[in-house]
Amino acid sequence: MTGADGSTAYVERTSDGEKFQGWHILSALLENKPGVLFRVTNLFRARNFNIESITVxxxxxxxxxxxxxxxxxxxxxxxxxxxxLRKLIDVVEVKVLDTNRTVYRELALIKMKAAEPTARMEIVNFASIFRANILDIGNDTITVELTGTPDKIDAFKRLVEHFGILQLARTGVSALSRGGEL
Known part of the structure; x- marks a missing residue:
């Protein structure tokens, strides 16, 4: 797909060339002004599209x-x-990022129950395997910081759910194209 400005956006397709129904990453360069975030999200709302994550x-x-x-x-x-999006006045550029040619990460903070010493050790071991950081240890809780793809964060979450997740905060995906692409 080629934009009005001549830029190329990458659209994923299945192996037989059919349309790809799935997860997409849009990257937009915007003027740094009040109200721009509202106008972009309102565009999604007005057309009844759900945003999975958004970072600015x-x-x-x-x-x-x-x-x-x-x-x-x-x-x-x-x-x-x-x-x-390209029609919005404050939008400078919009690109669809190909997940195979993009570096993308998300940050998650997860606070879990950890009253028992064995639970604490298991959580610390899982955190080590996932290269997560232990940010806080309370009397009955442990808080972990994990950075990675959304799939990695989901996998860690599934692994530790049985301890009891007390709070979870995720930043949403941040992404840049790989190599020399801008």
Whole structure:
């Protein structure tokens, strides 16, 4: 798919070339102004599309922010969203990132019950295997910081659920294309 500005967006397809219904990552470069986040999310709301995750932060240019949006949908929905986003006045650039050619990560903080010494040791062992950091140990709790793909975070969560997750906070996906691509 080629945008109005001549940029190329990558759309995943199945092995037989059919439309891919699944998880997509959009990266948008936006003017760093009040109300831009509202206008972008309102576009999704108005068209009844659900955002799986959204992150926004400053970039190497102080007047621009990068927004990373993940959602589930088919190629038609993806095309429609990209076209609508490009029409917004504060949007400088929109790209669909190919997950095979993208570095993407999410951060999760997970507070679990850990009153028993054996539970604490198991959680510490799981954290070590997943290269997570122990941030806090209370009398009855342990808090872990984990960075990785959403699948990695989901796998860790499933592994420790039986201890009792008291609180969970996830940042949403941040992503950049690999190598020399901008």
């Amino acid at each position: 932060g400053s970039t190497e240019k102080t007047d621009l922010s990068r927004m990373t949006i993940t959602f589930n949908g088919d190629e038609r929905t993806l095309d429609q969203l990209v076209k609508q």
